[in-house]
Amino acid sequence: MLTRRTPQEVQLEIKDPVDPTALSQAKAILDELKSNTVSTQSLTSTACSPDALLSIAKRLGDIPSDNDTYIVSPSQCQTAFDSLSEVEKKSLLNIHHRVKVFAEAQRSSVVDMEVDIPGGKAGQSVSPCRAAGCYAPGGRYPLPSSVIMTVVTARAAGCPYVILASPKPAPITLAAAHVAKADVVLCVGGAQAIGSMAYGVSAKLSNDGNEVIIPEVPPCDVIVGPGNKWVTAAKSIVNGYCGIDMLAGPSEVLVIADKTADARIVAADLIAQAEHDVVARAILVSDDEGVISEVDKEVTSQVEALPEPNRSTAMEALKQSFSILCKDIDECIAMSDKLAPEHLEIQTANSQExxxxxxxxxxxxxxxxxxxxxGDYGAGPNHTLPTGGTGRYTGGLSVFNFLRIRTWMRIDNKEDCQEMVEDSVRMARLEGLEGHARAAEKRRL
Structure with a gap:
């Protein structure tokens, strides 16, 4: 079932993750939100009208037409958690704990610091964003794991306010929101969810103006989390207005396997990735023809045993998946580095090496x-990872997406900084920036 390719036939294909049609549709939704703004209750700026968001959410099927809110209350999230069985609660809490421990260790790995400079000090300060927006898909399968990965990481970074958006959230998604301690849960999806988090939504008051029916949603400084093509398109539009984690494309896995690999396990891992989406991709790279043949047989038999709709989804994804026979492990590594997969599994005799x-x-x-x-289900490291070869220059979601590492400097001794002043004067004139040179000259003794 895996198409055979030679190393010469494999090239990294850099594809735009933003679908043009989805981009046009997302822009129309964001424009509609931005054209309906009102003054906020606690902020000095304007934000999207709650009535506009309600209208869009109803029109696009996020909420029923007779619903008057897009907010899920904390008590509803608590009820969802309480409805779980004891073993389900335990697993959810275990996953939360492991992700939290890893994210907090990441946060502690970067600290404020300072060094001496001529005449004074320079340093960096590390501080979290004020508000973080987290998106969790709610389409074919509910993804409570994405709630944990995004919300818990933002919390570990120190963000004081965390918003979660997920369309038609399943009870397990709401339970995860409760465990992760999201401040606000929006039951909207797509571009309208990204827009509401990017621009903020004002509070909706009762007719007499004395009671808040729907609380205010503050604009987020950064928005993270995987989503469908409309989510990706909307993130590309708001990028710059606020920060985003990445523009993710189809999910992918690459397995490097030698003759010691267990074909049943390799096949199961390839299928697990393929069932994500019809555009997912599973790749096997090996220096052993026998392993490739055995894995192919296992993939064929194991995918047939999947229930629907998982089987049909995986079958479609496997059409664009492939295997590569390399001459040795060195070439296997070279193939992997060329493709820079989202997930890379090493199943060899000397896997660490x-x-x-x-x-x-x-x-x-x-x-x-x-x-x-x-990793998907909370060993610790985040499962929101770069796709489509972008692992060549970036990493996955982490606390660093929510942190601002800012630098500062202070001059205390004018005499000690004179060489630095002269260097600045000279360099400014070499660059033709006379105003810069004169500004530095003002600091001469």
Missing amino acids: VANRCANYGGLFIGTNCAEVL
């Missing part, structure tokens, strides 16, 4: 026991 030599990937999974799905 091979992993150490791999340079480009979103997330790395070392050894037969380290299934990519364990």
Whole structure:
């Protein structure tokens, strides 16, 4: 079922993750939101009208036509959590704990610092964004794991206000929102969700103006989380107005396997990725023809055993998946680095050694026991990862997406900084910036 390709046939295809039609549709929705603004209750700026968001959410099927709110209350999230079985609660809390521990360790790895400079000090300060927006898909499958990955990471970064948006959230999604402690849960999706978090939504008051029916949603400084093509398109539009994590394309996995690999496990991991979406991609890279043949047989038999709609989705995704026979492990590594996959699994005899030599990937999974799905469900590292070769220059979602690392300098001793002043005067004139040179000259003794 995996198309055979030679190393010479494989090239990194840089594709625009933004669908042109979705971009046009997302822009129309965002324009509609922006054209309906009102003054906010607590902010000095204007924000989107709650009536406009309600209208769009009803029209696009996020909420029923007779619903008068797009907010899920904390008590509803609590009720959803309470409705879970004890084992379900335990798993959700375990996942929350592991992601929280990892994210908090990330946060503690970067700190304020200062160094001496001529005549004074320079340094950096590390501080969180004020408001973070998190998106969790609610389409074919509810993804409570995405709630944990985004909201918990924003909390660990220190963001004082965290908003979650998820269309038609399932009870397990609301339970995850409760565990992760999202401040506001919006039951809207697509471009309208991204717009509401980017621009903010004013409070909706009762007719007499004395009671807040729907609370205010503040504009977010950064918006993160995976979503459909309208979410991706909207994120590309608001990028710059606020920060975003990435423009993610179809999900992908690449497995490097040698003759010691278990074909059943490799096949299961490829299928797990393929069932994500019809445009997902699963890639096997090996230096052993026998492994490729055995994995192909296992993929064929295992995918047939999947229930619907998982089977049909995986079958479609496998049409664009492939295997590569390489001459040795060195060439396997070269193929992986060229493709820079979102998920990279190493299933070889010396998996750590091979992993150490791999340079480009979103997330790395070392050894037969380290299934990519364990990363999906909260081993600790974030599962929101770069796709489409972007792992060549960026990494996955982390606390750093929500942090501002800002630099500062202070001059205390005018005499000690004179050489630096003269260097600045000289360089400014070499660049032809006379105003810069004269500004530095004002600091001469």
